[in-house]
Each structure stands twice: as C-alpha cells, then as structure tokens.
Amino acid sequence: MSRAGLAAExxxxxxxxxxxxAMITSALFLNHAMTSGWRPALIAPIGAAIxxxxxxxxxxxxxxxxxEGRYGHGSWVVATATVVVVAVAGIAAVIEFTDPWP
Known part of the structure; x- marks a missing residue:
C-alpha cells in the first residue's frame, strides 16, 4: 500500500x-436530559444530542x-465538525454552570 493509501486509512x-x-456524547446529553426532569431548559441538551x-x-x-477512495471534499467536513464540536462544548459549559449535578 502506498503512503497516500496509508494516510487515507x-x-x-x-x-x-x-x-x-459523537455517539457517546449524544447519549450523555440525552441521559442528562432524561434524568433531570422535563423543563424548558432541557431543549439545549436535547439539541446538542441531535x-x-x-x-x-x-x-x-x-x-x-x-x-472507497474518494479523497476530495474533506475541508467542508472538517469545518463542519469543528463548528459542531465548539458549539456543543459551549452548550456543555452553559449546562454545567446553570444546572450542575447534585
């Protein structure tokens, strides 16, 4: 396998x-939403989970x-993932400061 093939792998x-x-993080946000009781403030963790x-x-x-060997168009995926992770980290920080676990 060539170096390019190994890098792609x-x-x-x-x-x-x-x-x-991301699936594990989604499950943790859903767990927080389900164990905290229903309040309007739970829209944030449910949205983060989605x-x-x-x-x-x-x-x-x-x-x-x-x-499958399609190497192009990766920059928008990286940018999208970065925006999502930063936004969800912000949501997690807000949840921690406004609704900490007992």
Whole structure:
C-alpha cells in the first residue's frame, strides 16, 4: 500500500473514532436530559444530542468515502465538525454552570 493509501486509512479510522465519540456524547446529553426532569431548559441538551448524532452520521459517511477512495471534499467536513464540536462544548459549559449535578 502506498503512503497516500496509508494516510487515507489512518484518516478514515480517525473519522470512525470521531463518529463513536459523537455517539457517546449524544447519549450523555440525552441521559442528562432524561434524568433531570422535563423543563424548558432541557431543549439545549436535547439539541446538542441531535447535533452530535448528526456529526456521528457525517463522520461515518466521511469514513466510508475515504475507504472507497474518494479523497476530495474533506475541508467542508472538517469545518463542519469543528463548528459542531465548539458549539456543543459551549452548550456543555452553559449546562454545567446553570444546572450542575447534585
């Protein structure tokens, strides 16, 4: 396998790990929403869970495209993932300061 092929394989595996991490983060946000009781303030963690689930799907699709040899169009996926992670980190910080666990 060439160096370019190995680099694509490593990148594909990184996108797979990103998908798994996004799914776990989504589950944690849903757990927080379900165990806190229903309040209007829970729209933020539910929204974050949905966005992280979408990021998991996007990461999986990028992983599949790299495995299939389609290497282009990765910059918008990286930019989207960056925006999503920064936004969800902000939501997590707001949740921590406004609704800490007992």
């Amino acid at each position: 490593r990148t594909a595996l990184a996108w797979r790990r990103t998908a798994v991490a 966005v992280m689930a979408a990021l998991a799907g996007l990461s999986y699709l990028r992983n599949r495209s790299l495995h």
